[in-house]
Amino acid sequence: MGRFSGDNPARKRARIALAVALAFIVLGAVAGASEEREFLGAAAGRRLAIRIMSREISAAMTPWKIPRPVRKATDYSRHVWDACEKYGLDPFLVAALICVESEGRADAVNQSRVGLMQVNVQENMGWITRHFPQVKTVDHLKKPRNNVMAGTFALSVAMEGAGGVREALYDYLGVNDERRVDRIFAVVDRMNIAARAAGK
Numbered sequence: 001m002g003r004f005s006g007d008n009p010a011r012k013r014a015r016i017a018l019a020v021a022l023a024f025i026v027l028g029a030v031a032g033a034s035e036e037r038e039f040l041g042a043a044a045g046r047r048l049a050i051r052i053m054s055r056e057i058s059a060a061m062t063p064w065k066i067p068r069p070v071r072k073a074t075d076y077s078r079h080v081w082d083a084c085e086k087y088g089l090d091p092f093l094v095a096a097l098i099c100v101e102s103e104g105r106a107d108a109v110n111q112s113r114v115g116l117m118q119v120n121v122q123e124n125m126g127w128i129t130r131h132f133p134q135v136k137t138v139d140h141l142k143k144p145r146n147n148v149m150a151g152t153f154a155l156s157v158a159m160e161g162a163g164g165v166r167e168a169l170y171d172y173l174g175v176n177d178e179r180r181v182d183r184i185f186a187v188v189d190r191m192n193i194a195a196r197a198a199g200k
Contacts, residue, residue, distance in 0.1 A: 037165055039188060041092030044195040046081055052194045053077035053095035056187055061104035072144075073104060076116060079145045083152035089159065092195075094152050096187035097169070100180065106144045115142045117151025120174060124154060 041049045058073035066072065077095060084091040094117070101118040102108035108115065112122035119128070121138055128135050128150050135146050155172050162168035169184060170176045 037185060037188065038192055039090035039092050040192045040195040041090045041095070042084070044198070048195065048198055049091050050074065050077040050081055052191050052198075053080060053091060055194070056095060056099050056191055057104045060099040064103060064105055066105065069104070072106075076104065076106075076144055076148065079148040080152070083149045086149075087152050087156040089152055089156055092188050092191040093165070093184075094148070094155065095191065096184045097151075097155070097172075098148075099187045100183045101173075106147070107142060114138060115147030115151070116144055117147055117155075119147055119151045119154065123174070124150070 041053070044052065054070065054073040054077045056073075057076055058069040061069040061073065076098065077091075080091045080094045080098070083089075084094055098104060098116045101113075102116050104116070106116055108118065110118060113120050119141060121141065125138070125141070128141065131153065132146065132150055135141050135150060140146055141150060155168065158168040158171040159165070162171055166181055169181045173180065
């Protein structure tokens with residue numbers, strides 16, 4: 001008989017607890033690996049990234065028949081680049097969020113969420129007015145540059161406290177909506193493909 005055989009219940013419980021803990025560690029590592037995402041926006045460089053983001057954002061605008069979509073999408077993409085450079089996020093992630101959440105509509109309002117990045121006014125207006133002194137009202141927050149700056153900052157804060165990008169997006173969106181986050185990732189993937197193709 002082995003050293004640990006016999007009817008010692010304490011040892012048996014300890015072995016089971018250890019096996020369960022190891023299983024959670026392994027499963028967590030596998031799940032984490034499958035959630036690792038590639039973001040090539042910053043690596044693409046400003047000019048190329050803005051071109052790629054502008055194409056995606058203007059395409060998202062199409063159903064709404066927004067006048068001068070390419071020009072507006074290019075302006076929004078410049079705001080995205082500047083905000084991401086300031087707050088340390090990849091621009092493709094923020095542009096993809098804009099494509100899915102507001103479809104490039106600066107005037108989009110959905111309950112308490114407003115603007116390109118659908119910033120939650122009810123939860124965030126207090127700190128936004130402190131952190132961004134130029135944003136004093138909801139109308140100020142709807143302005144594209146203000147909205148992108150505030151939304152990107154909020155997402156960067158969510159990233160700091162999250163276990164990964166998906167969890168940060170859940171926090172930012174205020175709901176664990178897998179399909180919505182998958183749609184954001186699908187837009188990121190398209191932009192990554194475009195960046196790779198342009199780099200060849």
